[in-house]
Amino acid sequence: MAPPLLALRDIRLTFGGTPIFEGAEFAVVPGDRLCLVGRNGSGKSTLLRIAAGQIEADSGERFLQPGTTVRYLPQEPDVGGFATTLDFVRAGLGPADDAYRAQYLLEQLGLTGAEDPASLSGGEARRCALAQVLAPMPDIVLLDEPTNHLDLPAIEWLEAELASLNSAIVLISHDRRFLSNLSRRTLWIADGRTRLLDSGFADFEAWRDAGKTTLINLLTGTLPPDSGAVRLGTNLAMVTLDQRREGLDPNRSLAETLTDGSGDMVSVGEEWRHVIGYMKDFLFTPEQARTPVSRLSGGERGRLMLARALARPSNLLVLDEPTNDLDLETLDLLQEMLADYAGTVLLVSHDRDFLDRVVTSTLAWHGPGQWIEYAGGYSDMMIQRGGDLDRKALAKAPRAKSAEKPVERKPAARKALSFKDKHALQTLPGRMQKLQAAIAASQARMADPQLYARDPATFGKTADELHRAEAELAAAEEQWLELEMRREEMERGRSD
Numbered sequence: 275m276a277p278p279l280l281a282l283r284d285i286r287l288t289f290g291g292t293p294i295f296e297g298a299e300f301a302v303v304p305g306d307r308l309c310l311v312g313r314n315g316s317g318k319s320t321l322l323r324i325a326a327g328q329i330e331a332d333s334g335e336r337f338l339q340p341g342t343t344v345r346y347l348p349q350e351p352d353v354g355g356f357a358t359t360l361d362f363v364r365a366g367l368g369p370a371d372d373a374y375r376a377q378y379l380l381e382q383l384g385l386t387g388a389e390d391p392a393s394l395s396g397g398e399a400r401r402c403a404l405a406q407v408l409a410p411m412p413d414i415v416l417l418d419e420p421t422n423h424l425d426l427p428a429i430e431w432l433e434a435e436l437a438s439l440n441s442a443i444v445l446i447s448h449d450r451r452f453l454s455n456l457s458r459r460t461l462w463i464a465d466g467r468t469r470l471l472d473s474g475f476a477d478f479e480a481w482r483d484a485g486k487t488t489l490i491n492l493l494t495g496t497l498p499p500d501s502g503a504v505r506l507g508t509n510l511a512m513v514t515l516d517q518r519r520e521g522l523d524p525n526r527s528l529a530e531t532l533t534d535g536s537g538d539m540v541s542v543g544e545e546w547r548h549v550i551g552y553m554k555d556f557l558f559t560p561e562q563a564r565t566p567v568s569r570l571s572g573g574e575r576g577r578l579m580l581a582r583a584l585a586r587p588s589n590l591l592v593l594d595e596p597t598n599d600l601d602l603e604t605l606d607l608l609q610e611m612l613a614d615y616a617g618t619v620l621l622v623s624h625d626r627d628f629l630d631r632v633v634t635s636t637l638a639w640h641g642p643g644q645w646i647e648y649a650g651g652y653s654d655m656m657i658q659r660g661g662d663l664d665r666k667a668l669a670k671a672p673r674a675k676s677a678e679k680p681v682e683r684k685p686a687a688r689k690a691l692s693f694k695d696k697h698a699l700q701t702l703p704g705r706m707q708k709l710q711a712a713i714a715a716s717q718a719r720m721a722d723p724q725l726y727a728r729d730p731a732t733f734g735k736t737a738d739e740l741h742r743a744e745a746e747l748a749a750a751e752e753q754w755l756e757l758e759m760r761r762e763e764m765e766r767g768r769s770d
């Protein structure tokens with residue numbers, strides 16, 4: 275890959291006590307088409323401002339290849355301070371730039387160049403600012419919501435104009451079509467960190483949905499793995515509650531949904547309950563018994579799904595984003611129900627507080643194909659993995675599992691450990707630690723944005739070393755996990 279024109283590394287930033295970034299990074303290469311995505315307030319605009327050099331992070335590095343020209347379109351552009359729009363756009367040109375392009379772009383964007391910038395509407399101001407950013411054909415353009423306030427013809431014009439530029443483009447937009455058409459790489463900002471997907475926004479959602487829903491489908495046997503094995507226990511009675519709240523008949527009443535139209539009684543696990551009493555457990559009033567599902571609110575539907583799922587006899591409950599659109603009361607209720615639930619709960623959630631209150635073990639995504647299990651809830655996971663290199667956590671809790679090779683539960687009878695196995699079990703953690711240190715060192719060396727330009731041979735050699743160490747570490751982890759499972763198995767056998 276070409277050396278970066280612009281790179282941000284280990285960016286940390288706190289606004290009034292709230293951490294916005296805890297180690298964010300990205301690099302822009304020539305001709306890049308990178309989009310930044312994340313929820314509202316996740317820090318997209320802030321990261322772009324840091325990239326533009328408009329604000330400084332508390333710590334971290336910003337590297338700009340000398341001589342690189344950068345233009346930045348803020349989310350709220352300010353076009354004041356000039357007599358005409360043409361003056362404003364021309365002010366952005368360098369001495370070697372084509373002055374005619376300023377006028378051309380203004381006209382393409384529906385302005386004459388003679389307008390008074392102070393009297394522009396929001397949409398006109400953005401078009402004027404866009405002309406200023408694009409006129410000099412910079413090496414890098416950073417665009418924060420460029421399509422806001424633009425009409426469809428203007429959006430299509432902009433899309434075509436950007437597609438034809440040689441400049442590297444970094445883009446934030448709510449316009450999914452625009453993002454899909456233009457981007458080739460996607461940077462996801464979440465929880466103060468950045469993760470890079472090496473393809474455009476069109477692939478982003480499938481990739482983010484972070485693998486989780488796919489993992490659940492693998493664990494529950496709905497989806498066969500590409501390789502590796504999933505072993506489901508015997509006598510498994512699984513109930514799945516999915517995030518889309520499908521499977522409710524809108525014409526049925528609340529009571530009918532719970533009793534399956536068979537009278538006033540609900541079969542709850544092993545016992546029979548009166549439907550009104552059971553409804554009350556889920557915060558419904560007796561009057562709601564005859565209410566059709568179609569008239570229930572989103573939160574009430576969530577509660578009904580929950581009531582129905584928990585009535586079925588099960589020992590494994592699978593919940594995929596159960597807290598989406600639940601009100602606080604229902605959240606508390608769900609938490610209580612799960613605490614009382616005798617079986618195993620498999621929960622996928624973005625709700626950190628809920629995770630902390632409910633779960634006893636966390637499987638976290640650490641990059642494509644990498645899931646790591648931590649004891650405890652979300653906060654415990656964050657503590658265990660530290661603000662540090664994710665892989666370091668393995669030294670303390672080596673439980674690496676890759677999504678292609680999901681958890682092989684309850685393996686068949688295993689051989690006793692030989693002397694050699696016991697020796698390996700003792701020495702592998704030390705070996706893994708050494709490999710982790712070597713990986714960290716190679717990564718640190720390669721993170722120097724100038725290394726490639728200065729010394730391509732060392733860059734290549736370091737990359738090879740890194741790959742070798744990563745492969746060795748993966749093999750060592752695999753072996754350790756296998757031996758450790760056998761050891762646990764033997765110990766369990768002895769104490770049974």
Ligand SMILES: Nc1ncnc2c1ncn2[C@@H]1O[C@H](COP(=O)(O)OP(=O)(O)O)[C@@H](O)[C@H]1O
Nearest residue numbers: 289290294312313314315316317318319320321
């Ligand atoms: N100058 C500032 N002072 C304090 N808080 C800020 C400032 N700028 C942004 N924030 C906060 O930082 C967070 C990220 O904001 P922003 O980068 O605008 O998010 P996004 O563009 O992803 O919606 C938000 O919680 C926002 O309120």
Ligand SMILES: [Mg+2]
Nearest residue numbers: 318319320349
């Ligand atoms: Mg923003």
